[in-house]
Amino acid sequence: MIMNTPIVSNQFLIKQLPKSTAFINKEFKVVLASDKWAEDFGFQGMDYIGKSIYELFGATTKKWSHNLLACFDGKFPEPEIEVYPNNSPKERCFKWTNIPWYDEQENIIGAIVQTEDVTDRVKNELRIEKLEFLQKETGEHGKIGNWEYQKSKDKFTCCEMIRRIFEVDDDFEINIDNSVNFYKTGYSRNTISMAIYSANQKKTPWNEKLQIITAKGNEKWVNVSGKPLYKNGEYVGLIGIVQDITDYVQKEQKTKDNEHLLKTLINNLPLQIYIKDTQSKKLLANKSELQFLGIENESDIIGKDDFDLYDRATAQKFRDEDIEVMISQIPMLNKELTRTNPDGSIITFLSSKIPLIGENGEVTGLVGISMDISEQKQKQKELKSLISVTSSQNKKLINFAHIVSHNLRSHSANFAMLLDFLGNEEDEKERHKIMEMLSDSSKSLMETLHNLNDIVAINTESNIIKKEVNFNKKLNAVLKQVNNQLITAKATVISEVSDDVNINVVPDYLKNILTNIITNAIKYKKPKVDPVIKLSVNYVQNYTVISIEDNGLGMDLKKYGTKLFGMYKTFHGNSDAKGLGLYITKNQIEAMHGKISANSQVGIGSTFNLYFNDKN
Template sequence: MFRNTPVIINQFLLKQLPKATALIDRDFKVVFASDKWVEEFNLSTRDILNENIQDLLGLNSDQWINAVLGCFKGKTSDSFQENYTTIEHGTRWFQWDMLPWYNEDENIIGAIIQAEDITLHANNEQKLEQLQFILKETVEIGKIGNWEYKQSQDIFTSCSMINTILEIEENSKLTLDEYIEFYKIGYNRNTLSMAIFSAMENKRAWNEKLQLITAKGNQRWVNVSGKPLYNSGKYVGIIGIVQDITDYVLKEHQTKTSEHLLKTLINNIPLQIYIKDTESKKILANRMELDHCGISNEIDIIGKDDFDIYDKELAQKYRNEDLEVMISQTPMINKELRHKNPDGSSSYFLSSKIPLKGTNGETTGLVGITMDISEIKQKEKDLKNLINVTSLQNKKLLNFAHIISHNLRSHSANFSMLLEFLIAEQEEAERQKIVGMLTDASNNLMETLHTLNDIVTINSESATSKVEVDLNIQVNKVLNNLNSLLEENKATVITDIPIGTRIHVIPSYLNNILTQIISNSIRYKKPNVNPLIKLGLSYVQNYTVLSIEDNGLGLDMKKYGEKLFGMYKTFHDNQDTKGLGLFIVKNQIETMDGKVNAHSQVGEGTTLNLYFNEEN
């Protein structure tokens, strides 16, 4: 193009070339540059002439240098593309064309270089390549196919993924009707047919989840969407997209089945189970947890925290536990809790809280498991009571065995000795005297047997025979029965029992207990001092406590305290006492699940405290 053309003559023409053009000599120095070249590379004519083009533009790639050197040898370079980076314009792409520059003698004196900015085209090509890659990967990974129906030609075309989904040959051709027939008869086929019809008639797009049967008889779930095509308002066809979502649907069904199974399990397990987020708000609760919180539906507890359910003090306690578990990521296992019920009773629970961790190891909440152990605690209490009662009964039995052994042995020895005397005695008067002694011994034996029988009867009586009685009425009955004794000894009885006080007792036992204690208060009065007896009432836990205080002789509790309620134990010189009264009192009140204790000082009197069990 520039061969045999002097540079000077054509300078004006070269200056106006539409493509950026520069002429360089064999030393890579710029001899001439068009206005477009100066503009493209943001240079000035004065600055570039006789300057090395590589230094000006920083063009040092092997491909670019080799193309220039080839021109110096008479070779015309093929067009090639390279990027060019400047601070002002960033990275730009140029297409380079190079050819030898000849003088009048047809000697190569340099190279003619032309550059065309193809940045926009290169970027578009790159974006197109990216889009094609994304589309290809999306189709393959997402199992997405597309089809098109052209009404004017009645042609149905589809991509290879459609054939893959339908399991037909890759090059198979379908009609629109044949495509529709792959969908299951009934709801699925009817839904697709109506969607296509509505697209044709009403310009309506659609998106449906349907089932189809492949050419190989396999059932698949697909997501089908479509849109009608119009040209100048006239319907011309339809485009559609089909995505195979079989795996997703099957996993969804499996997940729902697993969720249902898990829900069934946690709702029927005899434990309270819940899940909280990091704010201690519940995001799941099973049936037992709902019942415990007094809530009917799970939806009513979701998003609530313990402050919405319990009193402030208890809720704060639970929140502190939650924070400790979530911050430390250390489970709280089987912590025993006690709740006070509205009716005054107590419930007991074992509470466990386990931190929930996300994939990054951070705490996302906690799982709570609570077990009601109230029944276990009650059985444990009952067992302890049974052990205590059994131990007590064993001690009583052992004591009773010793008493029987001692008493019966004494009577037996007495009978044996008197019989020997009777056999050996010859005189009738002495014999009659011994017979009389044998009669007394027999009567004493019978009295002992009756006493032992009464004790056996007391210990075999069941506490279930207790009934509710008015305490004041029972006290008055006893006082009326002891009226003669009270008047004879000028005794005063003061009762400070609230009107209407009711207790659960075996009435005959209560009558005997009151009679024994009040009688003892008179029997062991101080000489020349009128007896004063006071009855008072108090409450200790589950017991109603009746206190009976007198001003009698009293006794040394350090010396006799452990023997006070023993059998045949006497502590004063009183010929009428047998030491059975307080023994029977203790047995009778313990039979009613109660207890008795005493406080006494010599010369100050005695107080007996009767504990009547109102729990059992």
């Protein structure tokens, strides 16, 4: 009992009220309250009688304070729903009903406050509101309509979006039967009919992409979903949705058409084109790429990386390139690469790799483009070889023309002078001497013409026929021919070439080359030192290399190296040296697509390396 408040005789009854109730006097203090009220607000075990609601609830809303004051004035404010401001993490909502509290004399002595926990109801209402909003917005933006069929009433209901999709007038009544007639005759109508039947008989839901013909005759694509409704095991109806997906299908078809066009273009380009992801796994490969890798179907390459397609070293090189391109985001353009096939042939191609960058600026993979340029490289090589041969032939031709002009002019001048002497000489003895000199000049001219003819024959021979010959047999034939010179010079010839060595050569050219180099080794031997000539063999790429080493006088190659194989070049002052041997040797070995080089040191000796081309 509170001071200045009448005694309430039925307070025991109030405590047991099933509804949460509290009696508040005009001083905002709690006079009586039901146990349910104390339970709802967590006041059990507390001495809350006589305490102010501000002390019990803390800060209250202005609206609640205003409603209590209105009760004190005899008014009946409208019930309000408010969130209970406690410290619990679970939010609770209460409906507050405030009415005036009268004493026995009908005087207002406070307010009776009744509360109801409406948390679940509020949440359900909010959830329903959200669902209705989402359904409406989703239906509008996604062109999705919902429908329901009630078997008991044989009633078909649908939303406005369904009517818009079917393009029916406002007075057209849609039912379960005529809704089927909107579906295009054939597959679509049969499918929706079977779906409704299966839902009814077998409890089977459906989801199908079908075509409809609207009331206005327009053809549309729709996605139709539905499921049967059962109550206590008995079929009671259907619910479902219809979504207009015409735009999506048309865009999808356009995308497919574009993809087909692009794929056709890519497959018919004379380039190898592929796309990889960030792990270097193939996502796409055109026909040229498949043919290059010896793969028939694109499906057999999708998901594979270079380690599945190449040897490990090649695959690692390609992977390193991929990573560099994707990290730097800088394209790799027209890089020349080579690959050796299992049969030993070499393929050369230009490779480009371009990073694929997504909308967020991150790399999603790369596009690779390769072009086989093996044929072009071969033609380029042949062209360079042809240019080199042509240039060499031009130089030889100019050099030969100078030599012919010089030599023939010398002989011509000599003949003219001697004939002039002969015409003016009366002494018979002197005339005889002049005749002998003319004879010598004639012989010299013939020898010069013979040498020039040999050189012309080597450089103009268009059909050089090479044969496989045993090297040692050809060497023995040459040694037998120059045997007298070897004996006179006390020369020793050592061959380290095995008897099974065969080389592809023009036999007469090989004989002449060996004769020239071996006789030169004898001719240019050191005084009082017996010549030693040693032959050995080695193999370099497509060449069999025969090395002929001597212990003769040697030459200063820094001084004479560029003139060593020139015509009429002599270096030791021998009276019988004509300077044609090495020149002819060089021309003959080059005519067989080989080459010659020399190493020499003065006073130590010389080594001539003969490169005989095995392939060509």
